[in-house]
Amino acid sequence: MRIPPLLRRPRWVAWGISLFLLLLTACASPQNTFGGQGDQARTILGLYWLLIGAALFVGVSVIALLLYAFFRFRERPGAGEPKEVHGNTALEFAWFLIPTIIVLIVAIPSWRTVFRFGQAPPPNALQVQVVGHQWWWEFRYLDYKGADGNPLVSGNELYLPVGRPVALTLRSADVIHSFWVPRLAGKADANPGVTTRLTFTPLETGTYYGQCAEFCGLSHALMRFRVKVLPAEEFERWVQSRQAYTLPPLAGEAEKGWQVFQARGCNACHTIDGTNARGIIGPNLTGIASRDGVAAMALPNTPEDLARWLRNPPAVKAGSKMPNLNLTDEEISALVAFLATLK
Ligand code: HEC
Ligand SMILES: [Cu+2]
Structure with missing residues (x-):
């Protein structure tokens, strides 16, 4: 069998395979519109496939007709001048009708989806x-x-x-x-x-x-x-x-951290349910210890990363509305111990 010229270059093949694998990695992303784990995402995904289907149908048909015309009507020796035609009612009717049908096939479900999700929410929502x-x-x-x-x-x-x-x-x-x-x-x-x-x-x-x-x-x-x-x-x-949230029993470092929390004015910006910390400038910190990340998931929720955040928030998130409070290392480790108790 003859090997096509492109495949005779191993480097190109390697590039092709790597590029394909790279594309595949996009499929596993946690922020994936192809997931469909909500009714709305699932319906939009259905519309997406319908649109891709319609576009593929149009694209493939046009290219196929074009290729057919190229080869069927190409110049042949001794064929003479091509015949001139002026209009063809059946053809013109067809290329008005087919696109209209395609547009309707795409438009009606899209329309219905827009209205379905624009409705007032059900009473049990x-x-x-x-x-x-x-x-x-x-x-x-x-x-x-x-x-x-x-x-x-x-x-x-x-x-x-x-x-x-x-x-x-x-x-x-x-x-x-x-x-x-x-x-x-x-x-x-x-x-x-x-x-x-x-x-x-x-x-x-x-x-x-x-x-x-x-x-x-x-x-x-x-x-x-x-x-x-x-x-x-x-x-x-x-x-x-x-x-029913209340502070867990505190001792040692965690106890000291709760003192620092109040002394350093954290409670002016943050709420912890069931305590006198009632600030609303920053996120509610109740249950912060069981959160996946800190600072709107900018950092993972580990003691080291929490300490990094407290040491200098704007260094982690440029422009952060939580200022650098110039906390000492002791204050930071006490705060980290305290926050770890907020499950
Ligand atoms: C001037 C208001 C203000 C003060 C004072 C303040 N914070 Fe914040 N804090 C914020 C804001 C705003 C954010 C959100 C920042 C962001 O994610 O962009 C935040 C975020 C946080 C987060 C991450 C929360 C989450 O949901 O990921 C923690 C933890 C935190 N602050 C702890 C503290 C501690 C401890 C103190 C006291 C030493 C403190 N903050 C003082 C405003 C403040
Ligand atoms: Cu935003």
Whole structure:
């Protein structure tokens, strides 16, 4: 068998294979629009395949007809002048009708999807208010009141029960942000002064990665979050534990850290449920120890990274609204020990 010329160059083959493998790595990404673990993401994915199908059909047919015309009607010796034609009613009718049908096949389901997800949320939907901040996310569970009578709040991690529709109302405390969890739903802008809505149903339990999808300043790329979709009972347990939250018994370093927390004014900006720390400038720190990351997932949640954050926040996230508080090493390690108790 003859080997095609391209395959006779091993280096090219190696490049081709590496490029293909590189493309494949994109498939495993946690922020993948091909996941479809939410009803909205799944429906949009269906539309996507329909569109790709229609585009492939058009592309392949046009190229095939073109190739046919090239070879069928190419100049042949002694064939003389080609025949001139003036219009062909059947052909013209066909190339009006076929594209119209294709446009309708694509447009009708798209239209229906837009209207389906634009409807008012069902009455059993969980109501959560999402507030975008430079550069972190606040989630307020309007259906559940904490011990102080205000809605429960979580920072940078949204907890949802699986299979129940969730009605998000979004706004921003400063500039325009965009809430996006590719595996669950489409994007929704969070604007200052205007409320937008996003309703979807998470279909599978798991941890889903989200990301601000609208440029919102220096640390926009570090404005990430996670959605934890839990079995219904586990979600209820989370709500109950949050409603009854109090500081665990503190001793040693952790006890000292709680003193530093109050003395250094952390409580002016941060809330810890069940304590006198009621600040609302920064994320609610209740349960920070069980979070996947710190500073809107800019860093993993390890003692070393937490210490790095506390030592100089703007060095981790340019422009951070948490200032460098010039904490001493002792203060930092006491704070890290204290924060580790907030499960
Ligand atoms: C002037 C207000 C302010 C003060 C004071 C402040 N913080 Fe913050 N803090 C913030 C803001 C705003 C963020 C969010 C920054 C970001 O992610 O961009 C933050 C983030 C954090 C985070 C990460 C939270 C998360 O959800 O990932 C921790 C932990 C934290 N602060 C601890 C502290 C401690 C401990 C102190 C006291 C030594 C303190 N902060 C003092 C405003 C403040
Ligand atoms: Cu943003």
